[in-house]
Amino acid sequence: MDRLIASAAQSLAGGDALSALKRISLRDDPPALALRGTAMAQLGDLARARELLQAAARGFGAREPVARARCILAGAEIALVTRDLVTALRALGTAQAVLEAHADRANAAHAACLQARLLLLTGRLDDAEQRCNTLETKALPAASRPGYWLVAAGIAMRRIRARDARAALDRAAQTARETGISALAAEVAQARAAFDAPAARLIENGGDRLLDLAKVETLIATDMLLVDICRNVLRCGATVIPLAGRPVLLALLRKLAEAWPRDASREALLLHAFRARHVDESHRARLRVEIGRLRGLIKPLAGVKATGRGFVLEPRGARKIAVLTPPVEGEHAALLALLADGETWSSSALALALDVSPRTVLRGLEALKEAGRVDWFGHGRARRWIVRNVPGFPTSLLLPVLLPKG
Incomplete structure (x- = not known):
């Protein structure tokens, strides 16, 4: 590696993309193209960065597999940032296999960290957590460590573990400060703001209030019967009944929970679950069928009793009932x-x-x-x-x- 390339690489590692470009902006050899691509990515011109990295990968070719894999890895990170998830998924696996085979521990660990980020983004929390637990954290480059802790915080937030999320955010902030890269500090600050903002809305006894993540965690640890619209489940403590893929039953259950301890009228249930504005006997028959299915599904936690005008939820034991929803709702x-x-x-x-x-x-x-x-x-x-x-x-x-x- 010549002196200009080494100096540019050192500038990029410290987040100084402009200094790196000054040294290599007129060079078109593969190492310079790779560094120019990384610099352009740091400056936010992702389209140009992608072109430069692809040109560098072609220049390295099969004779320099590690350098080529590093370019692919950088391109995969750009694809992840631009939400080209299919490309990112394919490229990350390819790059990591080559880097591990050639004992490039730092970049292989970075690839695993990006894979965990991708898995988190697509809701595969078990896979993301396993990836975080198995990657070699000590081998991560300094600039990659805040990202690792942000992934850990994201997993904890999605699993509603507020204390773990806050601890991971603290580690992310610490490692970001150690790098001295302002963009990383800003990313951590944005994650902290998301953690502190309202995370859900609780509907209970005709009223509602916003909850942060810590209060949501406390709530779901109680014996309250909770219709969790955020997760599409009915939960009470450690018992969870999934309702994903059953939108009609979830809609009926929500309406019954919102009306509790009073009953919900048949007309209200039909309108909410079936969008039926003009009710006929076929609608009433379908409602009876769906209520029967709902009874069987939630039997471990509650019953559904018919009343003169509709139906009412009857929780097992002296539990309260509430509904947990996102702060803002809508069809999409x-x-x-x-x-x-x-x-x-x-x-x-x-x-x-x-x-x-x-x-x-x-x-x-x-x-x-x-x-x-x-x-x-x-x-x-x-x-x-x-x-x-x-x-x-x-x-x-x-x-x-x-x-x-x-």
């Missing part, structure tokens, strides 16, 4: 939750993160576009979607978590 709340990070997303990446079909995502995006909530730019596969106004609440309880379907 999950899409908005992902877009709320302020990044540009492709529809295919949104479909992968939400574990739904691309057609479903496109229908939702078009509806949000008509409502003035999102914008797009580009055409075809290059089209990207972005939210117009980033909502003032964190997405930790809104983003998808892959739970077993009941």
Whole structure:
């Protein structure tokens, strides 16, 4: 490695992209292209950074597999930032295998950290946690350590473990300060703000109030019967009954919980669960069928009793009943939750993160576009979607978590 390349690499490691570019801006050899690509990424010109890194990877070729894998790894990180998740997933696996085979421990650990970040983003918390637990943390470059702790904090937030999340955020802040890179400190500060903001809304006895993550954690540890709309489950302490994939039963259960201790009328249940404005006997028959299914599903925690005008929930024991929802709700709340990070997303990446079909995502995006909530730019596969106004609440309880379907 010549002196200019070494000096530019040292500047990049310290977050000084401009100094690095001054040294190598006129060079087109593969090492210089790779460093220029990294510098452009640090400066925010991700499209140009991607082009430079691809050119560097071609220049290194098969004769320099480690250098080529490093370029692929940097490109995968850009793909992750730009929410090109399919490309990131494919590239990370390829790069990490080569780096591990050639004992490049630092970059292999960085690749594993990015994989954990990708798994977290797509709701695969068990896989993300396993990846974090098995990667070689001591081998991580200094600039990668704040990212590792942010992933750990994200996992803890999504699992509603407030103390673990705060501890991980403290470690992220400490490691960011040690690097002296202001962009990393800003990223940690943004994560801290999300942690401190309201994370959910509790509906109980006709009223509602906002809760932070610590209060949500305290709540779910009690013996309260909680209809958790954030996770699509019915929970009471350690007992959890999944309702993912059963939207009608979840809607009925929510309406019954909101009405408790009073009953919910049949008309209200039909309107809420079936969108039925003109009720006939077929609707009433279907309601009886769905209520029967609901009884069987939630039997360990509660019963459903018929009344003169509708149905009422009867919790086992002297438990209270409440509903936990995201701070802001809507038909396409999950899409908005992902877009709320302020990044540009492709529809295919949104479909992968939400574990739904691309057609479903496109229908939702078009509806949000008509409502003035999102914008797009580009055409075809290059089209990207972005939210117009980033909502003032964190997405930790809104983003998808892959739970077993009941």
